[in-house]
Amino acid sequence: MCGIVGYTGKKEVKDILLNGLKKLEYRGYDSAGVAIEVNGMLVLRRCEGKIANLEKIIHNESIIGTTGIGHTRWATHGRPSEENAHPHTDCKGRIVVVHNGIIENYISLKKRLEKEGHRFRSETDTEVIAHLIEKCMSKAKTKDLLRAVHLAVGYLKGSFAIACISLDDPDTIVAARQFSPLIIGIGKEEHFVASDIPAILEHTRNIISMNDGQIAKLTPKKVDIYDLQMKKVSAQVMNIPWDPVTAEKSGYRHFMLKEIFEQPRTIEETFRGRISLDPAKIFLETMDISTEDIKNIQGIVFIGCGTAYHAGIIGKYIVENEAKIPADVDVASEFRYRDPLVNKNTLVVAISQSGETADTIQAVREARKKGAKAIAICNVIGSSITREVTGVIYTRTGPEIGVASTKAFTAQIVAVYMLALYLGTKKGVIKQQHLSDMINDLLCIPKQIETILKKESLIKVAAHKYFTKKDFLYLGRHYNYPIALEGALKLKEISYIHAEGYPAGEMKHGPIALIDQNMPVVVITTKSSVYEKILSNIEEIKARSGLVIAIANKGDKKLEKIGVDDIFYVPKTSEVLSTILNTVTLQLFAYHVAELLGCDIDQPRNLAKSVVVE
Numbered sequence: 001m002c003g004i005v006g007y008t009g010k011k012e013v014k015d016i017l018l019n020g021l022k023k024l025e026y027r028g029y030d031s032a033g034v035a036i037e038v039n040g041m042l043v044l045r046r047c048e049g050k051i052a053n054l055e056k057i058i059h060n061e062s063i064i065g066t067t068g069i070g071h072t073r074w075a076t077h078g079r080p081s082e083e084n085a086h087p088h089t090d091c092k093g094r095i096v097v098v099h100n101g102i103i104e105n106y107i108s109l110k111k112r113l114e115k116e117g118h119r120f121r122s123e124t125d126t127e128v129i130a131h132l133i134e135k136c137m138s139k140a141k142t143k144d145l146l147r148a149v150h151l152a153v154g155y156l157k158g159s160f161a162i163a164c165i166s167l168d169d170p171d172t173i174v175a176a177r178q179f180s181p182l183i184i185g186i187g188k189e190e191h192f193v194a195s196d197i198p199a200i201l202e203h204t205r206n207i208i209s210m211n212d213g214q215i216a217k218l219t220p221k222k223v224d225i226y227d228l229q230m231k232k233v234s235a236q237v238m239n240i241p242w243d244p245v246t247a248e249k250s251g252y253r254h255f256m257l258k259e260i261f262e263q264p265r266t267i268e269e270t271f272r273g274r275i276s277l278d279p280a281k282i283f284l285e286t287m288d289i290s291t292e293d294i295k296n297i298q299g300i301v302f303i304g305c306g307t308a309y310h311a312g313i314i315g316k317y318i319v320e321n322e323a324k325i326p327a328d329v330d331v332a333s334e335f336r337y338r339d340p341l342v343n344k345n346t347l348v349v350a351i352s353q354s355g356e357t358a359d360t361i362q363a364v365r366e367a368r369k370k371g372a373k374a375i376a377i378c379n380v381i382g383s384s385i386t387r388e389v390t391g392v393i394y395t396r397t398g399p400e401i402g403v404a405s406t407k408a409f410t411a412q413i414v415a416v417y418m419l420a421l422y423l424g425t426k427k428g429v430i431k432q433q434h435l436s437d438m439i440n441d442l443l444c445i446p447k448q449i450e451t452i453l454k455k456e457s458l459i460k461v462a463a464h465k466y467f468t469k470k471d472f473l474y475l476g477r478h479y480n481y482p483i484a485l486e487g488a489l490k491l492k493e494i495s496y497i498h499a500e501g502y503p504a505g506e507m508k509h510g511p512i513a514l515i516d517q518n519m520p521v522v523v524i525t526t527k528s529s530v531y532e533k534i535l536s537n538i539e540e541i542k543a544r545s546g547l548v549i550a551i552a553n554k555g556d557k558k559l560e561k562i563g564v565d566d567i568f569y570v571p572k573t574s575e576v577l578s579t580i581l582n583t584v585t586l587q588l589f590a591y592h593v594a595e596l597l598g599c600d601i602d603q604p605r606n607l608a609k610s611v612v613v614e
């Protein structure tokens, strides 16, 4: 989705903006633009398509300015075009605005402004903001951009993160946030504003995350933040431990592939310092829930969207199995609107890589309104969701740039695993030996992933056999049912091949009708309590001439005897942790199918990295 970057300081801003926008490309966009203040004039350059097009336009231009804003637009109101690309200006071209989010009342605002004589040049909702600021300046007889923006946002309904510049207030950027993420980067005699950390990570790791309803004024010398009553507020500066190099491709063809290969390390980062073997113990005190509170929990609800929801299903299963607490899982967009039965004895666990997914934020708010306790499993420090909850388990994977979630998902599995064991030990329902075995299994996972990554070439060979197929079915049972969903989601989002994930037991209740000699069925067959049942499902597929691609443990004689079309072998581990190893295999399979089809793997069509609108 849209991205914002802005800078005010002593350095030339053109490259800072272009490089920042490039770091936001992964969010998905269809046009881009910048506005730079140069000697009392605003230089505005925009274009449809990729940032490379914008770069071509301004490459040879000498645009020497030290204050500017840039934007990547993901079309909502109006098609992707130069006129609709941000920044947008007021009538006189003295005020420029970039905006993420949706202004819900823009039609009525536009009509009113047009009646008052304002001339519009685009089909966007954003342009009303520029004209509103112009109107507020003239109505309040002020040249003060901060004051005018404060007045203007009072008219807006919907979600917005905005950054603006005015020729009447040089060296100044005014930014405002309502339900759409915005951060401020603190440098030495320079300040940045951005919608996402990677845009400014090469310049500073000191970051303020703005809250909803806040307005900020940035100049090279200082940053002041105000609430909606224009009362100055203090803000916490956080140090982001991410290394800027983790936001680079480092020789991999795609971020997605790099992120798949990072998983041995990211999983270790996620459990490091949170588990010990001697004595076997889980340390999740950052969750900030007392043992007494844990004993009072009567139910846990996991919520998330897409891939994060799949991690929630694993969360539900493992919490019930290990902590013996009834658990549920819900898609955040369903939970928030279905009047869920939660109360002060419910623990809601929101799972989100970005921490900015609108539906998940609102679901957490809904749960808290009803008195539930809420914690988050999240990857982005200081993101919106982490500020809505009482405790956070951070998945420490570093920035995930590929739009398709990979390393964040496997880290989320590790997080729900540790959470279940932590709750179980605090409740006294887990035996010490069992805990020790489970921790031991987890410690082995990074090495076991490495053995799968070494066999990437075999997965690529198999991808060659199947990449022209039009439909895939993915089947798994129990802990590996959500992995079937995740495998299908990965394939469809990056290769655009139709794929469906199903609990294998459901196959005969409908999907079996689809099976014929053209239908590859990926079956997760690793050793588990439901292994024999899965073998029966494979027999059923074969009896209908379906193609079977199995994921199995080495030496699986029974499976080899049945005879399937392809087998990907993974190391043996517990049933719950097999989800991680099976996931890595399916990520590589989806990646190579998409690569053979020549798809835009890191930025699949129509998708956005953080879905900050409903």
Ligand code: F6R
Pocket: 304, 305, 306, 307, 308, 309, 351, 352, 353, 354, 355, 356, 357, 360, 403, 404, 405, 406, 489, 490, 493, 609, 610, 611
């Ligand atoms: C799939 C994917 C999406 C996200 C979903 C939630 O590969 O990336 O399904 O998992 O949009 O995003 P977060 O985790 O940021 O809340």
